[in-house]
Amino acid sequence: MADSPHIDGEEETQATAAELEAAGQSALFGGPVDSGPEKPAPLAAAAAASPAAKPVAAQPYRVLARKYRPQTFAELIGQDAMVKTLANAIARDRLAHAFLMTGVRGVGKTSTARLIAKALNCVGPDGQGGPTIDPCGQCEPCVAIAEGRHIDVIEMDAASHTGVDDVREIIEAVRYAAVSARYKIYIIDEVHMLSRNAFNALLKTLEEPPAHVKFLFATTEVDKLPVTVLSRCQRFDLRRISTPLLQQHFAGICVKEGVEAESDALAMVAAAAEGSVRDGLSILDQAIAHADLEGGGKVTGERVRDMLGLADRSALRTLFAALLNGDPQGLLALVDNQYSLGVEPLALMRSLMDICHRITVAQVGRSGGEAATAEERALIEEWAEKLSPGQLHRLWQLLLKGHEEVRQAPDPLVAAQMALLRVMHAADMPDPGTLAKKLEEMAASGAFAGATPATGGAGGDAAPQARVGLRRLTGLRLSNRSSIRAFPAI
Numbered sequence: 196m197a198d199s200p201h202i203d204g205e206e207e208t209q210a211t212a213a214e215l216e217a218a219g220q221s222a223l224f225g226g227p228v229d230s231g232p233e234k235p236a237p238l239a240a241a242a243a244a245s246p247a248a249k250p251v252a253a254q255p256y257r258v259l260a261r262k263y264r265p266q267t268f269a270e271l272i273g274q275d276a277m278v279k280t281l282a283n284a285i286a287r288d289r290l291a292h293a294f295l296m297t298g299v300r301g302v303g304k305t306s307t308a309r310l311i312a313k314a315l316n317c318v319g320p321d322g323q324g325g326p327t328i329d330p331c332g333q334c335e336p337c338v339a340i341a342e343g344r345h346i347d348v349i350e351m352d353a354a355s356h357t358g359v360d361d362v363r364e365i366i367e368a369v370r371y372a373a374v375s376a377r378y379k380i381y382i383i384d385e386v387h388m389l390s391r392n393a394f395n396a397l398l399k400t401l402e403e404p405p406a407h408v409k410f411l412f413a414t415t416e417v418d419k420l421p422v423t424v425l426s427r428c429q430r431f432d433l434r435r436i437s438t439p440l441l442q443q444h445f446a447g448i449c450v451k452e453g454v455e456a457e458s459d460a461l462a463m464v465a466a467a468a469e470g471s472v473r474d475g476l477s478i479l480d481q482a483i484a485h486a487d488l489e490g491g492g493k494v495t496g497e498r499v500r501d502m503l504g505l506a507d508r509s510a511l512r513t514l515f516a517a518l519l520n521g522d523p524q525g526l527l528a529l530v531d532n533q534y535s536l537g538v539e540p541l542a543l544m545r546s547l548m549d550i551c552h553r554i555t556v557a558q559v560g561r562s563g564g565e566a567a568t569a570e571e572r573a574l575i576e577e578w579a580e581k582l583s584p585g586q587l588h589r590l591w592q593l594l595l596k597g598h599e600e601v602r603q604a605p606d607p608l609v610a611a612q613m614a615l616l617r618v619m620h621a622a623d624m625p626d627p628g629t630l631a632k633k634l635e636e637m638a639a640s641g642a643f644a645g646a647t648p649a650t651g652g653a654g655g656d657a658a659p660q661a662r663v664g665l666r667r668l669t670g671l672r673l674s675n676r677s678s679i680r681a682f683p684a685i
């Protein structure tokens with residue numbers, strides 16, 4: 196099946212596109228600005244040669260993140276607000292001369308910069324079109340930009356060109372008209388890496404560039420840009436992509452790749468991506484490789500869980516229950532068990548925090564919608580009913596502190612055990628609100644009557660009374676705990 200002529204043809208076009216894509220990427224991360232057009236040649240040659248020699252096996256493997264770089268705005272997921280603004284600006288011919296794309300890693304900044312370059316320079320299949328939010332992908336400028344070889348679209352990686360000289364080159368070149376395109380476009384990636392002098396040199400040009408020039412900046416660290424630069428750009432904040440949208444995107448890619456994947460597995464990959472498409476695709480790549488290695492080729496929840504070192508969700512729930520029920524031996528056994536299965540103590544703490552968070556939001560009326568199973572949702576809702584908001588918030592604080600300790604400790608497992616035991620011991624202490632109420636009740640019922648003379652006070656001072664009351668109350672609570680009773684010295 197795989198060696199039918201039709202598939203071969205398809206493979207070949209894909210391979211070429213892959214290398215061209217890689218070429219686009221290498222123009223970005225490669226050497227000097229003008230090395231772009233030279234780089235693709237050997238790569239393209241290699242791509243043309245390899246499928247002919249050995250159709251499938253010799254095909255260079257291309258990571259998913261590169262293979263699925265959005266080629267149209269429709270393919271760019273989760274950035275609708277930005278696309279809409281851009282579409283409006285193009286339709287009304289109100290284009291800024293400098294754009295700034297910001298956002299965390301792997302949410303589409305570089306892709307957007309290239310798409311804008313296409314949008315501005317597309318001439319349509321008939322060569323008559325103007326700037327459009329929907330570039331045709333067929334005209335000469337579109338093709339050349341996608342391949343990273345358009346002479347008027349200059350990509351520069353500020354991380355390796357930080358100096359004032361690099362910027363001077365641009366300033367010089369800006370004066371000359373575009374060679375063949377409508378606009379001469381400078382894409383400066385990781386722009387926050389430019390030196391202060393470099394920024395200063397750029398300011399004047401940025402203020403009033405010639406009409407045929409557009410600057411597209413991308414950065415993950417917008418805080419590092421001088422305000423003088425910020426104020427000269429139209430800024431687009433690219434969002435983190437929501438977990439459900441990522442999951443849907445990955446499911447689509449699996450279908451295109453002909454890979455079978457359980458939705459549970461994709462949900463885990465999407466959650467681990469933390470809003471970054473690229474991170475998610477890298478994890479997915481790894482998951483597919485694992486699945487292939489172990490035979491079957493199916494990406495299952497269990498494999499992804501193992502791969503990510505995540506705890507089994509049901510084991511986590513049991514662990515959380517042990518925390519709440521004050522079962523120290525059960526708790527330690529569960530922690531050990533998860534550790535021996537390869538779950539990182541830090542990941543364990545994080546997952547417990549996640550449960551705590553979900554219970555808390557479930558309590559204020561947002562259903563535990565992100566829960567994977569009905570069973571989990573039911574349990575979360577049950578906990579939300581049983582636990583008081585005060586308890587949950589204290590639990591969160593304790594887990595957060597434990598998380599920090601585990602991160603810094605020389606032995607994370609030991610730190611996790613200590614932290615969780617502490618959480619357990621503190622978990623069912625009354626929260627300050629309940630405590631205050633209890634104190635008031637006790638005061639009202641005259642429970643402090645005997646304590647007053649002992650403090651030597653005038654009898655009307657509430658503070659010493661409260662202290663004694665507190666001691667009584669907590670003493671009472673603590674003595675209920677078998678674990679504490681076992682260590683009377685504490």
Ligand SMILES: Nc1ncnc2c1ncn2[C@@H]1O[C@H](COP(=O)(O)OP(=O)(O)OP(=O)(O)O)[C@@H](O)[C@H]1O
Nearest residue numbers: 260263264271272300301302303304305306472473
């Ligand atoms: N919004 C998105 N929609 C679809 N795919 C995306 C999106 N964002 C990123 N990707 C995927 O991730 C890859 C990398 O995206 P891109 O280079 O645009 O990210 P970036 O924001 O520039 O990241 P970095 O901060 O690391 O430079 C793309 O090739 C694509 O596969």
Ligand SMILES: [Mg+2]
Nearest residue numbers: 304305384413
């Ligand atoms: Mg980038």
Ligand SMILES: [Zn+2]
Nearest residue numbers: 317331334337
């Ligand atoms: Zn076009």
